[in-house]
Amino acid sequence: MGVTLTDIETDEDAAARARTTVYVCVTCRRPGDPEDAPRPGLTLACGAAKAAEGTGVSVCQVECLANCSRSLSAAMRCDGTWTYIFGGLDPERDAEALIEGAQLLAHADDGILPWRGRPEVLKRGLIARVPPFDFASSNSKEETE
């Protein structure tokens, strides 16, 4: 009995870390945006939720990730991984990059979002990262290729 492509995909899904979550700030607006206009953060959150369909990634709307000076903002983490915060996101362009990044993180054995292969906006838009609770100080390679 051979291994089918479907089997492989199922194995990969099972290997992904639990509770892969993208948090999108829905109060974020860009400098100069009118106070009463629809918030571009909400547009980004809705786009991310659409891009996440069928991936196992949860998208969670948050009021304020406190990265207001470098908005739009989003964060991501899975069980046992580092937490990443991103800024300077574009509501129309970056929803898919967030989900792609979350999937990369979910499959990272060391809990660190790989630099190589990471969507460009998740390189230049990196605001900060925080280790998981069970962090061992030997596992903190710096944020470069």
Added chain:
Amino acid sequence: MGVTLTDIETDEDAAARARTTVYVCVTCRRPGDPEDAPRPGLTLACGAAKAAEGTGVSVCQVECLANCSRSLSAAMRCDGTWTYIFGGLDPERDAEALIEGAQLLAHADDGILPWRGRPEVLKRGLIARVPPFDFASSNSKEETE
């Protein structure tokens, strides 16, 4: 038999959230610091560890919190609370404020670091915050007094 001050303190300790942790970036240096000089991030980490003695707060040294442009950097969280990232910290001045903030967070019923009573440097130095996994969107009051 009366209640002694020691009893009260013990009760308060028991009410604090588990795994209260401050992460300090030990690779951080300020713009203009020589590459080979002792890292001020390490000075901050050692000061924080000393300030944490007897408080139940753990201080964890991390190589790179990826907040390099606004260093020195530290983060804090407890089980079930929001995670906070701070920048612009001073190695000689801000170790105690970090531990004070972590203790405030550990006693916050809603898992949110209170704005009122928070050390000033943890207001003006706030870089970002990320909710806990069990986050309910109704619990995300904005970052103001």
